[in-house]
Amino acid sequence: MYVCSCFGVTEQQVKQHAESGACTPRQIASACKAGTDCGSCVRRIQAILGRGACPSRELVDGGRPVLSELERLEEAA
Helix, strand or coil: CEEECCCCEEHHHHHHHHHCCCCCHHHHHHHHCCCCCCCCCHHHHHHHHHHHHCCCCCCCCCCCCHHHHHHHHHHHC
16 A cells, blocks of 8 residues: 555555664655655654554664665665
8 A cells, every 4th residue: 555645655665664774754754755745644654653663663773864774785785
């Protein structure tokens, strides 16, 4: 099911980004642009994150931008 119509981001993609460490709507936006156009999906993203999609509510990115961390992980793969 699509969460963000503007960028074609699905609920599954949001959950995958959350599992990779994006635990706030802003971090999700950094990872896949969801929530950065019309903003109507931000509440849905918050709901997905609140349902336990994020493995830890702690600061998992150590203060680094999530996008750079995801790029690092992709380069390592």
